[in-house]
Each structure stands twice: as C-alpha cells, then as structure tokens.
Amino acid sequence: MSGARxxxxxxxxxxxxxxxxxxSFLVGFILLPQTQQNARGGWWQAMCRAAGFVQSGPLDTRxxxxxxxxxVVPTALTQTGTPEQIGRGATLSLRCTMCHGAAGLxxxxxxxxxxxxxxxxxxxxxxxxxxxxxxxxxxTLASTLSEQNIVELSYFYAYLPRAGTHAALRxxxxxxxxxxxxxxxxxxxxxxxxxxxxxxxxxLNGEPSAYVEKQLQAFHxxxxxxxxxxxxRNVAQHLKPEEISALANYYAGLAP
Amino acid sequence: MYSARRLVLAHFWAAFIVFFVAIVFGEWQMFxxxxxxxxxxxxxHYYRSVTGHGTALAYVFPTLIAMGFGYSISExxxxxxxxxxxxxxxxxxxxxxxxxxxxGAVATGSASVLYTFYPPLIASPFYYLxxxxxVVGSWIWVALMALNLHAWRKEHxxxxxxxxxxxxxxxxxxxxxTAVGAALEILVQILPVALGLRHTIDAGLARxxxxxxxxxxxxxxxxxxxxxxxxxxxxxxxxxxxxxxxxRLSFALFLVFAMPIGIHHLFADPQVGxxxxxxxxxxxxxxAVPTLLTVFxxxxxxxxxxxxxxxxxxxGWLKALPWENPAMLAPALSFVMLGLGGAxxxxxxxxxxxxxxxxTQWITGHFHLIFAGAIVIMYFVIAYDLWPxxxxxxxxxxxxxxxxxxxWFIGMIIMTLPWHLAGLIGMPRRMAYFDYSxxxxxxxxxxxxxxxxxGALVVLSGALFLLILLRGQRAPVGSLPEYRYSxxxxxxxxxxxxxxxxxxxxxLMIALTVVNYGMPIGELLTLKTAVPAISVAR
Numbered sequence: 001m002s003g004a005r006x007x008x009x010x011x012x013x014x015x016x017x018x019x020x021x022x023x024s025f026l027v028g029f030i031l032l033p034q035t036q037q038n039a040r041g042g043w044w045q046a047m048c049r050a051a052g053f054v055q056s057g058p059l060d061t062r063x064x065x066x067x068x069x070x071x072v073v074p075t076a077l078t079q080t081g082t083p084e085q086i087g088r089g090a091t092l093s094l095r096c097t098m099c100h101g102a103a104g105l106x107x108x109x110x111x112x113x114x115x116x117x118x119x120x121x122x123x124x125x126x127x128x129x130x131x132x133x134x135x136x137x138x139x140t141l142a143s144t145l146s147e148q149n150i151v152e153l154s155y156f157y158a159y160l161p162r163a164g165t166h167a168a169l170r171x172x173x174x175x176x177x178x179x180x181x182x183x184x185x186x187x188x189x190x191x192x193x194x195x196x197x198x199x200x201x202x203x204l205n206g207e208p209s210a211y212v213e214k215q216l217q218a219f220h221x222x223x224x225x226x227x228x229x230x231x232x233r234n235v236a237q238h239l240k241p242e243e244i245s246a247l248a249n250y251y252a253g254l255a256p
Numbered sequence: 257m258y259s260a261r262r263l264v265l266a267h268f269w270a271a272f273i274v275f276f277v278a279i280v281f282g283e284w285q286m287f288x289x290x291x292x293x294x295x296x297x298x299x300x301h302y303y304r305s306v307t308g309h310g311t312a313l314a315y316v317f318p319t320l321i322a323m324g325f326g327y328s329i330s331e332x333x334x335x336x337x338x339x340x341x342x343x344x345x346x347x348x349x350x351x352x353x354x355x356x357x358x359x360g361a362v363a364t365g366s367a368s369v370l371y372t373f374y375p376p377l378i379a380s381p382f383y384y385l386x387x388x389x390x391v392v393g394s395w396i397w398v399a400l401m402a403l404n405l406h407a408w409r410k411e412h413x414x415x416x417x418x419x420x421x422x423x424x425x426x427x428x429x430x431x432x433x434t435a436v437g438a439a440l441e442i443l444v445q446i447l448p449v450a451l452g453l454r455h456t457i458d459a460g461l462a463r464x465x466x467x468x469x470x471x472x473x474x475x476x477x478x479x480x481x482x483x484x485x486x487x488x489x490x491x492x493x494x495x496x497x498x499x500x501x502x503x504r505l506s507f508a509l510f511l512v513f514a515m516p517i518g519i520h521h522l523f524a525d526p527q528v529g530x531x532x533x534x535x536x537x538x539x540x541x542x543x544a545v546p547t548l549l550t551v552f553x554x555x556x557x558x559x560x561x562x563x564x565x566x567x568x569x570x571x572g573w574l575k576a577l578p579w580e581n582p583a584m585l586a587p588a589l590s591f592v593m594l595g596l597g598g599a600x601x602x603x604x605x606x607x608x609x610x611x612x613x614x615x616t617q618w619i620t621g622h623f624h625l626i627f628a629g630a631i632v633i634m635y636f637v638i639a640y641d642l643w644p645x646x647x648x649x650x651x652x653x654x655x656x657x658x659x660x661x662x663x664w665f666i667g668m669i670i671m672t673l674p675w676h677l678a679g680l681i682g683m684p685r686r687m688a689y690f691d692y693s694x695x696x697x698x699x700x701x702x703x704x705x706x707x708x709x710x711g712a713l714v715v716l717s718g719a720l721f722l723l724i725l726l727r728g729q730r731a732p733v734g735s736l737p738e739y740r741y742s743x744x745x746x747x748x749x750x751x752x753x754x755x756x757x758x759x760x761x762x763x764l765m766i767a768l769t770v771v772n773y774g775m776p777i778g779e780l781l782t783l784k785t786a787v788p789a790i791s792v793a794r
Contacts, residue, residue, distance in 0.1 A: 027534060
C-alpha cells in the first residue's frame with residue numbers, strides 16, 4: 001500500500017474519461033451532423049439538432065374545431081358500385097389497411113369497415129375533410145381524397161363481406177380458427193367461412209349437426225370420395241371422433 | 257464456520273428455485289411458438305409467461321445471487337463476522353415478499369407488460385410495488401456491503417482491501433446508482449398512473465429512464481461471474497492470478513463505463529438526439545476494455561496453472577490443464593459464449609448496424625447467450641465452489657457437474673445461434689405465434705424448433721444442477737480447509753490507493769451520468785409529451 005503519487009492517478013483517470021467524452025462529443029455533435037445529407041445551417045444549428053432540440057417548432061397537430069356537418073350523400077350510393085369502381089376503391093384502400101385491416105376488419109381497435117353501408121363511409125370521409133369530425137390520422141388522410149375517390153372507397157367497403165364479431169371469432173374452436181399444423185389439418189375457416197371461401201366449399205353455418213358429423217365420418221373412412229383434390233379426406237383422416245362431433249355441433253349452432 | 261452460512265444458503269436456494277421454475281416457462285414459450293404446437297389460443301398467456309420469465313430471471317434471480325455471494329465474500333475475504341445480519345435477513349424477506357407480489361400479479365394476468373415495463377402499458381400496482389420491494393431489499397445489501405468494508409478498513413488502516421471484496425463493493429455501488437433510473441420511472445411516472453391518480457404517461461421519458469438501468473443492470477448480473485473468474489478460478493485449478501492490479505482496474509472501469517451507455521438501447525427512439533446516441537455508442541465501446549482486460553488476465557492466469565502442471569509449448573500447455581475440474585471447464589465454455597455474444601454486442605451498439613437487428617430475435621439471442629450463457633454458467637461454478645463451505649459436506653460428483661455444464665453450454669448454443677439468424681432474416685421479437693404456412697415466414701420455423709431442442713437441454717441441465725446441490729446437502733459431513741481466494745502472482749505488490757478506494761470511480765460514474773443523460777432527460781421534461789396510458793390490469 002505504498003501508492004506512488006496517488007493524486008496523479010486520479011487526475012489521469014479523469015483526464016482519460018474527459019478526453020474520450022470530448023472526442024466523441026466533437027464527432028457526434030459537430031462532425032457527423034455537418035456531414036449529413038440534409039444538413040442545414042451552421043455548426044451551432046447542427047449541434048442543436050444532434051442534441052435533439054427541435055428546430056422548426058413542433059408540427060401543428062391541432063385540428064380546427066368541428067363545424068356542423070353539411071354533407072349531401074349522392075343518391076347513387078344507395079346502390080352497389082360497378083366492378084371498376086369497387087376495384088379502384090380496393091387499390092385506394094391500401095392506404096387504410098394499416099388500421100382498418102386488409103379485409104376491412106381491424107386488428108387495431110379501429111372500426112371494421114367490411115360491409116359498412118356506402119353512404120356511411122362517404123359521409124364520414126366528407127365530414128373529416130370538412131372538419132365536422134376530427135381525428136389526427138383521419139383528417140390528414142381524408143384531406144387528399146377527391147369526391148370520386150371517396151365514392152369508390154365507399155363502394156369498396158360496402159362490397160366486402162361482413163364478418164362475425166371478434167367475440168365470435170375468439171369462441172370458435174381452434175380447429176376452425178387455426179387448424180392443427182402438426183397433424184396437417186388446415187383450419188376449417190380457411191375454406192368454410194364468411195371471410196374466405198374456396199370454390200366448391202359449402203356454407204356450413206346452421207347445417208344439422210348429425211349431417212355434418214356423418215359426412216366428416218364418411219371423409220374420415222374414405223367412404224365419401226367426391227372432394228376436390230381429396231382436400232376433405234386429407235383433413236378428416238386426422239380428426240378424432242370427439243373432434244368431429246365438436247365441429248359438427250359448432251357449425252350447427254351458428255346462425256344460418 | 258461463518259455466521260452468515262444460513263443466510264447465504266437461503267439466498268442461493270431461493271435464487272435457484274426461482275431460476276428453475278422460470279426456465280421451464282421459457283422452454284414452454286419456445287414450444288408454443290414452434291411449429292410443433294398449434295397457434296396459441298390466447299396470446300395473453302404467452303405474454304404473461306414472458307413477463308414472469310423476465311421478472312424472475314432479470315430481477316429476482318441475479319439479485320439474490322449477487323447478494324448471497326456478496327455476504328459470503330464479506331465474511332470469507334474480510335475474515336470477520338458479517339455486520340448487520342438481522343438487516344440482511346430483513347432484506348431477504350423484503351425480496352421474497354416483493355418477488356411474490358410481482359409474480360402473483362403476473363400470474364393473475366394483471367401485469368402482462370413484460371419485465372421492461374413498456375409504458376404506456378400499465379399493470380396492476382402490485383407488480384410495480386413488488387419490483388420496488390426487490391430493489392429496496394437489494395439497497396439494504398448495498399448499505400451492508402459498504403458498512404462491512406468500512407468496519408474492516410477501520411481495523412486495518414493502510415491495508416489493501418481483498419480483491420474479492422473490492423470487486424463486490426464495486427458491484428454494489430454500481431447497482432445502487434444504476435437502479436435509480438428504473439426506480440424514478442416506477443415511482444414518479446408509472447405508479448401514479450397505476451394507482452389511478454393520472455391517466456397519461458410520457459413514454460419517451462420512461463424509456464430514457466429505463467435505459468439508465470437497462471444496460472448497467474447487465475453488468476450487475478455480470479459482477480459475480482467476473483469475481484469468480486478472478487478470485488475462484490485461478491485458485492480452483494491450482495494457478496495464480498496473473499495481475500491483481502488489472503483485476504481491480506477492470507472492476508473500477510465497469511463502475512465508470514457500465515452506466516452512461518444505456519441510450520444504445522434507444523437508437524430507434526426519435527425523441528433522443530443523434531449526438532447523444534453517438535456518445536453512448538463510444539462509451540459502450542469503452543466498456544469492452546475491462547472485458548478484454550479480464551479475458552487477457554484470466555487466460556494468463558490459466559496458462560500459469562498449466563505451466564505449473566508441466567505444460568509446454570506455444571499452445572501445448574492447454575493439454576496440461578485440469579479439464580476434469582468444473583472450475584476449469586466452465587470458464588472456458590463461458591469465454592466461448594462471451595466471445596460470440598460480445599461480437600454480436602458490437603453490432604448492437606453500433607448506431608448504424610443496430611438498425612438491421614433492432615427489435616428482432618437477434619437481440620433475444622444476444623442477451624440469452626451473454627447472460628443465460630456466459631454469466632449463469634459461472635453462477636453454477638460459484639455454487640459448486642461455495643456449497644461444501646455452506647453445507648459442510650463435500651460435492652464429489654465431478655462427472656455430473658461436467659455433464660451439467662456441457663448440457664448448459666450445448667443447449668445455449670443450439671438455442672441462441674439460430675435465434676441470431678432468425679433475427680437477421682427478419683423475425684421480430686415478442687411474438688406470441690407465427691404463421692409458418694406463410695411462405696415468407698416458413699424459413700424461420702427451424703430456428704424456433706432449434707430453440708425448443710436447445711431449451712430442453714437447458715432445462716435438463718437446470719434440473720441436474722438442482723439434483724447435484726440436493727445430493728450435496730445429503731452427503732456425509734466432512735471437515736474442510738478454510739475458504740480461500742486466488743493468490744496473485746506477485747501477492748505483495750503494492751496496490752495504488754486509487755485501486756483500493758472508490759471515490760474517484762464513483763465520482764466519474766456520476767459525472768458521466770450527468771453529462772450523458774442530463775440533457776436528454778431535461779429535454780423530455782420540458783417537452784412534456786405524454787400519451788394515454790393503456791391498462792392491462794383486470
């Protein structure tokens with residue numbers, strides 16, 4: 001414990017740390033911000049930017065106070081749109097899918113738009129444009145839409161099939177919702193549902209449970225063989241008897 | 257033997273039981289997300305499990321190990337009974353009550369916010385109060401460590417503090433200061449919202465405050481492992497510690513550089529200025545210095561042991577090492593994982609490279625490799641080394657210990673390396689399920705399956721570890737020599753005063769915190785940005 005000139009060690013350690021700090025400060029606050037592509041102003045402004053100070057003031061996210069609605073819904077919206085209008089609406093809707101979902105069903109607690117009446121979507125979008133309804137996201141997005149765009153979007157969402165509620169989706173058996181990948185069972189819902197349908201796949205909601213059960217058993221035992229590409233036989237051969245009964249009961253219990 | 261024996265045993269048993277339950281949940285998480293299991297029906301169950309796993313293994317387990325090991329170091333290195341034994345028991349029970357509160361809140365589903373809290377998510381107040389109790393308990397330990405060192409110094413004026421105690425107190429001081437960030441976040445920001453007094457929260461400020469704790473906490477976990485590298489391994493394999501000075505310098509540098517670097521967790525955060533992100537990158541680079549010093553010193557110490565045992569040649573001495581000794585095998589495996597994990601860490605801390613792996617499974621792979629791999633494997637060594645002295649009974653099953661360490665190492669490698677790859681090909685972290693039928697996601701499926709296999713080996717290793725300790729508790733009572741720490745190559749070399757005290761290092765730690773965190777926190781305080789809180793409590 002002799003400790004030759006301990007004071008110098010303390011000074012040395014502090015100086016080393018200070019040098020590292022000053023060097024990284026010079027690079028991080030002076031050199032790098034000045035070499036950035038979007039660098040504006042002199043070194044002082046570059047330094048402020050690097051420190052995180054907002055230069056131009058915060059973006060104006062305030063929305064004008066709501067005015068009274070003055071939307072007049074075109075009578076054409078009481079009818080369905082042409083395939084061209086619906087198709088253009090589908091393209092336009094790609095801006096909406098982040099919140100309202102790819103099929104108009106939201107996973108983000110935004111409203112579901114699938115199957116919404118055309119006049120409703122039209123009126124709300126126009127209200128956002130005119131300030132009768134205010135929302136930071138919707139007001140901004142709606143502001144660039146033309147009258148034609150809004151009509152097409154309204155037709156598109158009215159055209160999309162409505163879905164069951166989230167609660168109904170949650171309560172469906174796992175085999176219906178997600179299947180059982182490890183047993184090579186595809187979800188029933190991927191072909192037999194109101195959200196997606198495969199050609200030739202029947203509507204099952206409300207079918208008698210005894211009938212559905214018997215047909216699944218027939219696919220299971222290969223007694224029934226008229227399914228396209230043996231899709232149903234492939235699925236049913238892995239189903240256990242109690243799963244077949246449960247599925248039959250589930251579909252029988254749904255509103256037709 | 258020593259008076260804190262029961263206390264240390266209580267800490268270790270509590271720690272390892274919590275540890276084992278939590279890794280079983282970890283394995284379950286890997287399994288339900290793998291293609292071997294259908295999509296999880298209720299994703300909330302997954303997040304509940306992740307929160308429990310993280311809370312138990314990030315807060316409760318390493319804190320108990322650091323505390324138990326710390327009490328043991330205080331008695332065995334200072335060679336005097338622990339002062340404040342009663343307070344130590346109070347701290348232990350505070351920790352137990354806190355852990356029970358936090359885990360209880362998680363188990364009932366009212367705290368599925370993950371262990372990093374993630375405001376604006378708000379859990380039941382019991383969860384946060386539980387975490388606060390864990391921290392308060394650990395602060396009592398910090399005070400006791402400082403108190404015991406102070407008492408020893410008074411009795412031994414002018415003497416060099418034993419290395420183990422110097423490192424132990426460095427770890428305690430680091431933890432005391434680093435816990436302040438998360439404590440401020442919980443007490444000032446989160447609890448008022450959780451108690452219903454406020455309804456909005458500044459999530460950006462919360463993230464900055466948490467980052468204050470988030471990175472240095474890793475070094476708090478790491479301290480016991482590094483203490484074992486320096487003070488247990490050379491002695492256990494019959495060598496000498498190459499340099500006592502280098503060891504002290506490493507621990508002092510951890511104190512300085514571990515703390516003011518947390519903003520490298522916030523590279524994607526728009527509310528923090530890029531200049532500060534760069535400075536934190538540089539200081540994160542600096543924290544590699546004590547780790548590299550350690551790798552060098554320990555390798556040199558091990559070489560001394562090999563040459564003392566007759567090893568020759570440039571690399572031929574490696575064969576002369578006592579590989580059958582768990583205390584030799586574990587640090588070697590630990591260094592492999594530390595090397596791989598450290599290389600990955602250099603990518604995480606680089607402002608630009610981070611953007612490729614930010615919030616992907618790469619990160620999960622990284623911290624499992626470093627903490628669960630390199631660090632926890634040394635916790636096993638600490639337990640194996642201390643157990644005979646705690647129980648008075650010998651641990652003789654060296655074969656089982658080696659098997660346990662190998663299983664842990666192989667399991668960790670099989671689990672974490674594919675995780676890194678999964679991150680590189682774009683798999684995000686914190687996902688409850690994956691749609692492997694999606695052609696873009698299908699190539700990631702095998703990485704999760706590898707995780708299940710690796711995780712199974714890890715759980716097996718954990719079970720074997722508990723069995724070995726249990727068998728040790730039942731072995732016949734024997735007589736043991738006094739517990740010793742490594743002796744330095746030049747044991748009488750003078751210790752510079754600066755490496756025998758903490759004042760300069762603590763001052764530097766606080767000063768760097770002020771310059772590296774002061775302005776980012778000040779800016780957010782004046783901006784007053786806040787978002788509505790989202791309660792997950794039921």
